[in-house]
Amino acid sequence: MSRLLLLTLLVSAVSAQQAPRIGVVRDDSGRLQRVVGLAGSFVVQNDDLHVLAAASSGREAILKTAEELIITDGDGRRLTALSAPPGPANFAFAKDGSAALVWFASTRELCRLPSGRPLPWQPSGEVVAIGWPNRAIVRREDRLWLLDGAIEVPLQGLEAPAALLADGRIVASRGASVVVIGLDGGEREIFLEANPSRLEVMGEQWIAIAAGDHSYALRLSSEPTVYLLPRSAQ
Amino acid sequence: MIPRLLPLLLLAAAPVAAQLRLYVVDGQTEQPVPALLDLGEAYVGDRNDLRLRVRNTGPGRATIDRLSVSGRDFSLQSEPTIPHPLAPDASVDFRVRFSPQNYGTSFSAVLTFNTTTVLLVARAAAVPTLLVETGGRRVPASTLDGVPFGEVKTGGTTAVRFHLVNETPITATLSRLEVRGTSFQGPIGLAPPVRLSPNASAAFDVAFTPSSNGAQEGWLLVGDRPVKLTGVGVAPPFPKPIVVLEPATPGNNSAARLSVRFGVASPSAGSGTLELAVRAGAAADDAVQFVSPTSGRRLDFTVAAGDTVAAFGDRREVVFQTGTVAGELVFTAKIGQWSETFVLPLNPAPVEFTEAKAARATGALEVNLTGFDNTRSLTRLAFTFFGRDGAPLPQGAVTVDVTGDFSRYFASSTLGGAFTLRASFPVSGDSSAISAVEVEATNPAGAARSKRLSF
Numbered sequence: 001m002s003r004l005l006l007l008t009l010l011v012s013a014v015s016a017q018q019a020p021r022i023g024v025v026r027d028d029s030g031r032l033q034r035v036v037g038l039a040g041s042f043v044v045q046n047d048d049l050h051v052l053a054a055a056s057s058g059r060e061a062i063l064k065t066a067e068e069l070i071i072t073d074g075d076g077r078r079l080t081a082l083s084a085p086p087g088p089a090n091f092a093f094a095k096d097g098s099a100a101l102v103w104f105a106s107t108r109e110l111c112r113l114p115s116g117r118p119l120p121w122q123p124s125g126e127v128v129a130i131g132w133p134n135r136a137i138v139r140r141e142d143r144l145w146l147l148d149g150a151i152e153v154p155l156q157g158l159e160a161p162a163a164l165l166a167d168g169r170i171v172a173s174r175g176a177s178v179v180v181i182g183l184d185g186g187e188r189e190i191f192l193e194a195n196p197s198r199l200e201v202m203g204e205q206w207i208a209i210a211a212g213d214h215s216y217a218l219r220l221s222s223e224p225t226v227y228l229l230p231r232s233a234q
Numbered sequence: 235m236i237p238r239l240l241p242l243l244l245l246a247a248a249p250v251a252a253q254l255r256l257y258v259v260d261g262q263t264e265q266p267v268p269a270l271l272d273l274g275e276a277y278v279g280d281r282n283d284l285r286l287r288v289r290n291t292g293p294g295r296a297t298i299d300r301l302s303v304s305g306r307d308f309s310l311q312s313e314p315t316i317p318h319p320l321a322p323d324a325s326v327d328f329r330v331r332f333s334p335q336n337y338g339t340s341f342s343a344v345l346t347f348n349t350t351t352v353l354l355v356a357r358a359a360a361v362p363t364l365l366v367e368t369g370g371r372r373v374p375a376s377t378l379d380g381v382p383f384g385e386v387k388t389g390g391t392t393a394v395r396f397h398l399v400n401e402t403p404i405t406a407t408l409s410r411l412e413v414r415g416t417s418f419q420g421p422i423g424l425a426p427p428v429r430l431s432p433n434a435s436a437a438f439d440v441a442f443t444p445s446s447n448g449a450q451e452g453w454l455l456v457g458d459r460p461v462k463l464t465g466v467g468v469a470p471p472f473p474k475p476i477v478v479l480e481p482a483t484p485g486n487n488s489a490a491r492l493s494v495r496f497g498v499a500s501p502s503a504g505s506g507t508l509e510l511a512v513r514a515g516a517a518a519d520d521a522v523q524f525v526s527p528t529s530g531r532r533l534d535f536t537v538a539a540g541d542t543v544a545a546f547g548d549r550r551e552v553v554f555q556t557g558t559v560a561g562e563l564v565f566t567a568k569i570g571q572w573s574e575t576f577v578l579p580l581n582p583a584p585v586e587f588t589e590a591k592a593a594r595a596t597g598a599l600e601v602n603l604t605g606f607d608n609t610r611s612l613t614r615l616a617f618t619f620f621g622r623d624g625a626p627l628p629q630g631a632v633t634v635d636v637t638g639d640f641s642r643y644f645a646s647s648t649l650g651g652a653f654t655l656r657a658s659f660p661v662s663g664d665s666s667a668i669s670a671v672e673v674e675a676t677n678p679a680g681a682a683r684s685k686r687l688s689f
Contacts, residue, residue, distance in 0.1 A: 020604050
């Protein structure tokens with residue numbers, strides 16, 4: 001059996017070389033930017049689109065404009081677009097990237113993507129982040145809570161902005177640092193130069209952080225490492 | 235009969251002399267020059283100019299054959315060359331200047347224009363004469379030309395000595411003697427009111443102490459007379475800038491810190507630039523850039539007096555990305571007369587994988603590799619598969635010549651040597667017999683092997 005398998009391993013198997021893609025971010029003005037390159041060798045490219053929220057699984061990106069929810073592939077090609085209520089949104093990707101959730105803050109509505117089907121969920125508090133399949137971080141009276149199905153856990157000493165990763169990890173702010181909380185509850189704190197003002201899922205295992213004058217890329221595929229992101233070429 | 239004819243004959247006999255007329259010009263108006271022309275009063279060392287115009291008012295061509303002024307302290311300025319023809323209605327302007335070099339109550343001279351003469355008169359102001367010492371001589375100070383103090387290093391000082399000499403026959407009193415302008419100080423050694431008997435004199439100094447670079451201006455006020463003071467502040471030279479990296483020799487695909495330092499504290503304040511250039515043949519790598527405090531390949535920096543490290547905004551160092559191509563990164567720090575370069579070599583190296591994954595797909599095994607080849611000339615990939623027992627499959631590695639594919643990819647890429655690739659191996663049967671794979675990539679600098687990737 002093993003020999004039969006070996007015969008089918010094709011010599012001409014290398015199918016595609018391309019520029020490494022990392023994901024999407026938005027600048028302070030809301031302009032969408034695509035991040036390509038490697039960790040430590042980033043290139044940020046401007047897009048014409050202005051968005052209120054953006055997230056990427058690496059394979060696909062979800063973009064929230066004033067009136068639409070746009071899903072693109074990793075190269076920025078538009079796959080589908082849905083009409084959407086005004087205002088910002090939160091996103092969560094399934095671990096395999098096959099589906100996603102979107103929370104519309106203005107209407108407090110949770111929908112599944114790509115179908116756009118509404119889901120029944122009405123958490124109490126301000127939704128800070130959502131996670132697949134039924135997790136969220138909400139803020140109640142300046143305190144963050146982790147909602148995991150029916151379980152609610154206070155996130156002591158942590159602040160917004162925060163993000164939930166598809167693998168279950170939590171990234172939240174603590175003063176001028178971000179804290180990565182693993183599935184076992186272990187914490188890794190990474191210090192920045194200013195308090196984070198925005199955390200967004202930039203790509204698979206990547207979080208974009210806006211803090212002070214700088215944008216950072218937090219890599220979570222191995223030991224959490226933070227990188228300075230260049231500003232885009234104008 | 236005769237008395238009536240005579241004027242007509244005279245007009246006909248001297249047409250040229252009559253058709254050139256001399257005027258005093260005041261703005262847009264012309265007034266015929268009187269026989270006695272008063273050029274007014276001037277301070278000793280100063281000048282009074284009067285603009286005159288010769289106009290051809292006749293129907294034919296006429297020529298200025300003679301134009302001169304006699305008498306000390308009077309001169310012609312911008313006068314035409316003689317002879318100077320004038321077409322009908324044409325004109326030419328010149329100036330008569332009175333510039334007394336000594337006190338006097340009455341100056342006179344004769345202006346001669348062709349056959350016409352005009353008596354010029356003027357006076358020197360009855361105030362003490364202001365002299366300035368320059369090159370060991372005392373010369374009258376000029377209101378219009380001012381007194382130049384020359385170039386002085388910022389923070390340094392120079393002084394010019396002035397003398398007030400009463401050349402008038404009466405005692406003079408100056409109630410005002412002051413210096414204006416932040417870079418000029420004085421009068422030093424003399425304070426108003428200044429009382430000077432005939433032929434008496436008094437000296438004082440004015441200092442020039444520039445605190446900044448560039449042209450500076452001030453005024454010396456002597457009685458009603460303002461005398462302009464000029465000087466130039468010149469920064470002392472900056473010390474030689476030194477580009478310092480931390481770490482000292484970062485490799486490709488890394489972010490490093492850079493500062494511009496000086497061996498000694500800078501005696502001057504100023505600004506400079508730091509530029510980053512890539513020497514890597516035709517290879518393009520957009521990732522080579524500064525990322526903090528701003529992005530790009532050129533940053534401005536400032537230096538304050540006393541600094542030993544340049545400032546980039548509110549930071550003393552910058553962060554840059556080294557990119558993913560072999561070659562040289564050239565940093566050039568420019569300030570003052572200096573243009574210092576620092577070259578960071580990035581040597582050709584084997585391929586480096588930054589991410590590698592192996593996965594099972596329907597009917598296939600997939601390997602995803604991300605990394606960089608700083609030579610941009612990857613030639614071969616070899617995939618070694620391992621069975622459940624951890625031993626390599628017996629037929630050896632699957633080798634792929636990727637020279638052409640990667641050559642085309644790198645030719646179109648502006649991301650240096652960065653690449654990602656997906657290799658798919660169709661499998662029939664139970665692919666679980668294969669448990670892992672290792673990938674070896676070869677470029678001219680050598681071979682690099684990935685860690686073992688489990689499916």
